[in-house]
Each structure stands twice: as structure tokens, then as C-alpha cells.
Amino acid sequence: MSDNLVISIDAMGGDNSPRVVIEGLAIAAKKNPDVRFLLFGDEGKVLPILNAYPNLKKVCEMRHATEVVRNEDKPSQVIRNRNTSMYMAIDAVRKGEAKAVVSAGNTGALMAISKLTLKTIQRIHRPAIVSIMPHQCGKYVMLDLGANTECDAVNLAEFALMGNIVAKHALGIEKPRVALLNIGAEEMKGKEEIHQAAKIIRNSQLDINFIGYIEPHEIPNGKADVIISDGFTGNIALKSIEGTARLVLRLLKNSVKKSLLAKLGLPFMLGVALSLKKTMDPRLYNGAMFVGLNGLSVKSHGGTDALGYSVAVDNALKLVRQNFVNTIRDELENVDLDLLSQEILYDSY
Amino acid sequence: MSDNLVISIDAMGGDNSPRVVIEGLAIAAKKNPDVRFLLFGDEGKVLPILNAYPNLKKVCEMRHATEVVRNEDKPSQVIRNRNTSMYMAIDAVRKGEAKAVVSAGNTGALMAISKLTLKTIQRIHRPAIVSIMPHQCGKYVMLDLGANTECDAVNLAEFALMGNIVAKHALGIEKPRVALLNIGAEEMKGKEEIHQAAKIIRNSQLDINFIGYIEPHEIPNGKADVIISDGFTGNIALKSIEGTARLVLRLLKNSVKKSLLAKLGLPFMLGVALSLKKTMDPRLYNGAMFVGLNGLSVKSHGGTDALGYSVAVDNALKLVRQNFVNTIRDELENVDLDLLSQEILYDSY
CATH class of the missing domain: 3.40.718.10 (Isopropylmalate Dehydrogenase)
Structure with missing residues (x-):
């Protein structure tokens, strides 16, 4: 071997x-x-x-x-x-x-x-779970999806930096739009660490196209390419999205079953139904990776099936072929990460 | 007047x-x-x-x-x-x-x-925003949806108590199943205040049918009648659910538009489409109320239209006709709320 x-x-x-x-x-x-x-x-x-x-x-x-x-x-x-x-x-x-x-x-x-x-990449405090998911006109990068239940502002700013690199390389977007997940667009909405992270990213003079806060219902519109949150919030959003997509498809199926007329129309709709099912199939987005480590670790959904597991392996292979860990490490080496930690001191004390 | x-x-x-x-x-x-x-x-x-x-x-x-x-x-x-x-x-x-x-x-x-x-009802520390929403086979009560960004374990336990009363009276469920929103079913998953709240509810000997943690993707299955979280998490889940439902319907519409065959089948599907649209229409669930106050205050979605606003007014009227504030106050008077605050001391120190 x-x-x-x-x-x-x-x-x-x-x-x-x-x-x-x-x-x-x-x-x-x-x-x-x-x-x-x-x-x-x-x-x-x-x-x-x-x-x-x-x-x-x-x-x-x-x-x-x-x-x-x-x-x-x-x-x-x-x-x-x-x-x-x-x-x-x-x-x-x-x-x-x-x-x-x-x-x-x-x-x-x-x-x-x-x-x-x-080990984490030098000067990165915490790795995050990152996944690439579909919105209505493309894909977006989201992190952290569950590695860190609680995060401080510097952690969030580091996630923004890493997510930015992932979107550039995995999605091929030159200037990814980076947003912090929050419950309102206004400056004072949500948690203190989110406000602080916004300040840090803005003040850091890092080359990040930061567009401010994004609310969860705006995610599907494709408003942002990189969405940043702590792992608890990210996991809540991710699972809410998955559950709702399944509910809508199930409701649709049930009402077709109940209607004779709709059943007659079914053959016409088969193509659409299959294409929608494929777009929404969570198995096809299986395989989240830990970003921020000196090595590639990929997490498959625990409850997935064989097809889902194979997608996680495919994702790992894709990342290996792209030499992903080195790419992230190289990009981070060109960044003055101290900018992120100094600013928080300046802002909060 | x-x-x-x-x-x-x-x-x-x-x-x-x-x-x-x-x-x-x-x-x-x-x-x-x-x-x-x-x-x-x-x-x-x-x-x-x-x-x-x-x-x-x-x-x-x-x-x-x-x-x-x-x-x-x-x-x-x-x-x-x-x-x-x-x-x-x-x-x-x-x-x-x-x-x-x-x-x-x-x-x-x-x-x-x-x-x-x-003012809050005596011995309730914080009011919460509560809403009634649809799952695949009925409705559930969810709180807090955004009143309190950060909550401690006692706040969460009080929400459980109030949500329990709301579900009994507004949904007519005799023994509502009450669950805490979390990112895993295991005891140690998620945040410390959630673990503490679970202990308080369990140990309080209050008459609550507490079923433990619920993950967001399980909400649509109808596993619980009352879902408890802090206002930040609840708002994230709520907006993720809304955004995804809209995305799926839009994807469906777009793929029908693209397919000639599907267009031919459209007349058969009209009834199903309308019924699904109605089930998922967020305007029909507009009007969240603050629970825990000595008076009825109802919040309409800021971006709703006339129909949505009228639903919020309808909801306020329904609650007035049910004499809702007095019902909650009477029920809370029969509860030894000190049970909730004492237990937390016992458990955390």
C-alpha cells in the first residue's frame, strides 16, 4: 500500500x-x-x-x-x-x-x-466541521456544523477565514461572500460573540468579502457563499433544513396519494419528482470534513446508508486529489492570524 | 368602546x-x-x-x-x-x-x-415568544422563538411549564409530550444549560410529560407536542424551517416550468399544489404571542402582508375569547415554582 x-x-x-x-x-x-x-x-x-x-x-x-x-x-x-x-x-x-x-x-x-x-494548523485555535450544501442557484460552504458547541469571537473569525479558503478552492469562487449566521440583520441582534466576530473580521483587514449577518431563511436564496456559526447553531440549522425538506416531500407524496386526479397526472411528473428528490437527497451531500487540522478527517452521517457512505468516501478522495490540507495550510501561512486575536482585545476591553 | x-x-x-x-x-x-x-x-x-x-x-x-x-x-x-x-x-x-x-x-x-x-406573571422570570406550528400529523407548540437570546436552565424549565399549559389548552392535548431542542439524543450532547434544564424538569416532580431531547429534523415527525429552546436557537430553527419550505416549493415550481411533460400534467396536480401551498403558507401561522405576561401581546411577522396580519389579529382574538392569560395564570398558581429554582442550586453546586 x-x-x-x-x-x-x-x-x-x-x-x-x-x-x-x-x-x-x-x-x-x-x-x-x-x-x-x-x-x-x-x-x-x-x-x-x-x-x-x-x-x-x-x-x-x-x-x-x-x-x-x-x-x-x-x-x-x-x-x-x-x-x-x-x-x-x-x-x-x-x-x-x-x-x-x-x-x-x-x-x-x-x-x-x-x-x-x-493537531490543528499552527495558530488556528479550533477545527470546525464544514460541509458544502445546495442553495437555489448553486452551492455554499457552511461551518461549524457541530464540532464546537460554544465558540468565542476569535473562533468565529477563524472559521470565516477557513471557510473563505474552502469556498475559493472547492467552489471556485474568486471572492466568496462571507456571512455570519444570526437572527436579524440589525447590528444589535443576536449574541455578543457574533457582534464581536463581525467587528474582528471587518477590522482585521484580511482579504475577506464580509457581507454581514445572514438569517437562516435567506440561506436558500444564495445570498452568501460562506456561512459561519458556532457548532451548536450550525447543527440546529442544518438539521432543521434536512427535516423540513423531508417533510415537504412527504406532504407532497401524501396529497398525491389521496387525490385520484393527481394520480392520473403522476406519469407527467415523474421526471420532476425524480430530479427534485435527487436535488434534495441528503445522502448526496454526505461527508463533512474537519477543517483546520494537519490531516484530512471526514465525518459521515451516522445513520446514512451504503450510497451515502460511498459519497463521504468520494468526498474524502476528491479532497485528497486536490491536496486540500496543504492548500489551506499554505493559504493560512500568508495570513497574519494575530490580526484576529489582537482586535478582540482592542474591542472588548 | x-x-x-x-x-x-x-x-x-x-x-x-x-x-x-x-x-x-x-x-x-x-x-x-x-x-x-x-x-x-x-x-x-x-x-x-x-x-x-x-x-x-x-x-x-x-x-x-x-x-x-x-x-x-x-x-x-x-x-x-x-x-x-x-x-x-x-x-x-x-x-x-x-x-x-x-x-x-x-x-x-x-x-x-x-x-x-x-409585568411577568408572579415568579416567572422571563416571558417567551410562543407559536403553534404544523407537523406532519398535527400541530406543536414551540418556545422561545426569539424573546431571550440567552437563557439559563431555570428559564428553560419555566418555558417547559408554560408550553405545557399552552399545548393543553390551545391544542387540547391532555398530556403534552414536552422536549428540549438539542443537537443529539445522548445525555452529554449540546449545552450545559440544556442538560441542567432536563435535570430540573425531571427532578421537579411537576406534572410534565417530559420526553427528553429532540433534534430539529425530528420536529416534523410529530415526536413532541411542546418544543423548548432559548430564543436564539428557536429563532434559528424557525427561520431555517421557513426558508427550506419555500426553497423546496420554488425548486418544484422551477422544474415543472422546465419540463414540457410536467406542464402537461399540471392540471392534474393543481389541487395538490394548492393544498400543499396552503399547508406550508407561513402567513397562516402568523401571530406569535408572549407567554408569561399579565396581558396579551401578539407579535406579527414584520414582513407579512395583509392576509398574514389579519391572521395575527385572529389569533389575538382567539386567545382573548379563550381567556388565555387568566388560564395560564391560574394554572401557574397551582404549581410550586420554587421547585424549579431550588433544584438548579442542588444540581450545579
Whole structure:
């Protein structure tokens, strides 16, 4: 496995692991014949499933892990346990054995172990979970989606900086419009740390096209390319968006079922229904990455299916091929990050 | 105006006031011939519009207000200014001249002046904005939707108590399922004040059917009847839900427009489209109330239209007819609210 495209897999993470993980890898392996996988997990559980996929098995190396990080484990309880499949999978990236790690396991633990093992990029205080999502006329970058429950103004300003880089490279936008998520457009609305972050970004003279606050209902309009929030708020918004999209589609389905006339019109609508379903399918946006680390760690939704898991792996591969971690590190090296921390002192005291 | 059904109106609040307000009142007056309105605002702006609605004019009494609370005003700047249309409209409720006040103006100011003027119900620390919204098989009560940016555990527990009463009376649910909004189901997920609030509610021995945490994507499933959060989080969730519902409907419309086949099927789908549009129409859920006050204060969406505004007035009327404020006060009198504050001390120190 000296290849450049080795991905490390936490085979035990996620609601239906290792089955969904292996099935997802089978899909990803078929699409990416140049990729190899390092599988970490309970051999007794992984191998029987893997044996059913001989083509996948050829590109996998199994490494036994005796323990598993559970969803209910506190990050502090598991962060130093080197025997879990999650720890071993992340550590393979640190050792250079793999270019990225993918896990569908406990987000808090994945974050904590990734941070401990891979370390944050110099002078970045906290990594964030970032995802790329669709709005009505394109895509946007959103962070933090759940890595940091509480954030101060400097954290938020650093997220703005990193999100700006992600949008430039992943979306190809030259001057991404960066906005802070808030509950009103007015200066005094929302939380103090958001006001402070706005001041820091404005005063920092960093090359960020900062457009101020954005309210959640404006996100789908495509008003901003990068949306910044603490991890609690970002996660609330993300899950509200997912749940509502599903509700509307379900309501639509139910009312068609109830109406004979609508049923007659169904064949005409099939194309539209399929295209909408595809646009809204959360599986196709699976695979959020931690940004701000010296290594690539990708989080898959814990409850996803094989297709969703394969998308997370695809995303990890895309980022590896783009040499993403180095790009972010290089860009951050050209920035005077001290600007961000000095301003907060100036403004708040 | 000795009638029981007098509603006090801040004619200057909202994005397109006083025009939208007057047009909305005209709709509401037609539906409710027994209602009288006390209008507070700039006579020079209100009367010319009102003159176009002679039937409405007959049931209105105009009171001139020299000043207006603007959206960008800080609550602290305007709270003691008795010359604004908002202050005067709220004060009419305190004086007993009106049974409720409706305003589409600055939420923070409406909250602050309502609290100052009408006072909170004894031993309730903070009022909350509560709204009733649709899920896939019924309705749910959600609070706080934006009155309190930051809340402690006792505030959240009090919201649970008040939300429980609202759901019993407004939705007719005997044992409402009450849940705290959070980013995970596990005990340690999310913020400390949420964990503390869960403990307080559980330990309080209050008669609340507390079912634990709910994540935003579970809201549409109808898993809970009452959903509790701080005002920042609730507002983020609410606006994410609104924006996404609109996005999905717009995507649907756009793809139908692009497909000739789908256009041919459109006549079959018209009924479904209209019924879905009605279910999702945010105007039909307009009119959130402040709960926890000794008087009824109803907030209309600032950007709503005449129909939306009339729904807010309808909601205020419904609550007046149900004698809602007294119901909540009576129920709270039977509760030992000290249970909520003592437990937090026990748990956190």
C-alpha cells in the first residue's frame, strides 16, 4: 500500500456498521479503481461481510481493533484509548499510512481524537466541521456544523477565514461572500460573540468579502457563499433544513396519494419528482470534513446508508486529489492570524 | 368602546406599515363583526389609508402617537419612551382599555415594553415568544422563538411549564409530550444549560410529560407536542424551517416550468399544489404571542402582508375569547415554582 490514494476507514463507526461501511466502500471502490482502503475494526465482524465483496477485498487491508467508540461515549473518556477502531484509523493518517480517514462514528470523539492526533494548523485555535450544501442557484460552504458547541469571537473569525479558503478552492469562487449566521440583520441582534466576530473580521483587514449577518431563511436564496456559526447553531440549522425538506416531500407524496386526479397526472411528473428528490437527497451531500487540522478527517452521517457512505468516501478522495490540507495550510501561512486575536482585545476591553 | 373585544393596534409596526396593518384589519374586521380596534400611530399617515375602508373605520378609534419604534432601535433606547405607537398600544392593555395588543414592529422592543408595562406573571422570570406550528400529523407548540437570546436552565424549565399549559389548552392535548431542542439524543450532547434544564424538569416532580431531547429534523415527525429552546436557537430553527419550505416549493415550481411533460400534467396536480401551498403558507401561522405576561401581546411577522396580519389579529382574538392569560395564570398558581429554582442550586453546586 505505497499508493498515494490510501483511505483509512473506521469500519465500526455509524448506526449500521460495519455492514453499511463495507457496502459503501464496495460502491466507492468500483467508482475509484485506483484507491486502497485500510480497514480498522473487529475482524470477526468485518471479514464475514467483506468476504461477500471479493473485488473490494482485493483493495482492502484489514487491521484488527479490539475496541469501539460508542455514540454515548464522552470524548474525554475515549480520547486516549489507542485500541479503538476510530483512534487507529485516525492515527494511520498521522503516520502517513493513509491520506484521509472516514468515520461515521461519534462526532465529538472523532473531533477530539483528530485534534489530538493530527493537531490543528499552527495558530488556528479550533477545527470546525464544514460541509458544502445546495442553495437555489448553486452551492455554499457552511461551518461549524457541530464540532464546537460554544465558540468565542476569535473562533468565529477563524472559521470565516477557513471557510473563505474552502469556498475559493472547492467552489471556485474568486471572492466568496462571507456571512455570519444570526437572527436579524440589525447590528444589535443576536449574541455578543457574533457582534464581536463581525467587528474582528471587518477590522482585521484580511482579504475577506464580509457581507454581514445572514438569517437562516435567506440561506436558500444564495445570498452568501460562506456561512459561519458556532457548532451548536450550525447543527440546529442544518438539521432543521434536512427535516423540513423531508417533510415537504412527504406532504407532497401524501396529497398525491389521496387525490385520484393527481394520480392520473403522476406519469407527467415523474421526471420532476425524480430530479427534485435527487436535488434534495441528503445522502448526496454526505461527508463533512474537519477543517483546520494537519490531516484530512471526514465525518459521515451516522445513520446514512451504503450510497451515502460511498459519497463521504468520494468526498474524502476528491479532497485528497486536490491536496486540500496543504492548500489551506499554505493559504493560512500568508495570513497574519494575530490580526484576529489582537482586535478582540482592542474591542472588548 | 366598553365592549369586551377591543384590540389595541400598533399601526406603525412592520415593514409596510401602516398600509399592511390597515388592510389586514379590514380583513379581520369583516370576519369578526363584534371587534373594535384602538389604533395607535401617526394620524397623518394612518387616516388617509383608513378612509378607504369605511366599514373598518366605523369600528376603529384613532389615537395619535408622535413617535415610532424603528427596527434598528435598541430595546433599552425606546423602553421608557411613552410617545411611541408601540408603547401606547401596549399601555392600553395595561389600562384595561383593550384586551390584547398586536404589533408587527421591533420584537426586542415589543418584548421589553410588554414586560415593563404588563409585568411577568408572579415568579416567572422571563416571558417567551410562543407559536403553534404544523407537523406532519398535527400541530406543536414551540418556545422561545426569539424573546431571550440567552437563557439559563431555570428559564428553560419555566418555558417547559408554560408550553405545557399552552399545548393543553390551545391544542387540547391532555398530556403534552414536552422536549428540549438539542443537537443529539445522548445525555452529554449540546449545552450545559440544556442538560441542567432536563435535570430540573425531571427532578421537579411537576406534572410534565417530559420526553427528553429532540433534534430539529425530528420536529416534523410529530415526536413532541411542546418544543423548548432559548430564543436564539428557536429563532434559528424557525427561520431555517421557513426558508427550506419555500426553497423546496420554488425548486418544484422551477422544474415543472422546465419540463414540457410536467406542464402537461399540471392540471392534474393543481389541487395538490394548492393544498400543499396552503399547508406550508407561513402567513397562516402568523401571530406569535408572549407567554408569561399579565396581558396579551401578539407579535406579527414584520414582513407579512395583509392576509398574514389579519391572521395575527385572529389569533389575538382567539386567545382573548379563550381567556388565555387568566388560564395560564391560574394554572401557574397551582404549581410550586420554587421547585424549579431550588433544584438548579442542588444540581450545579
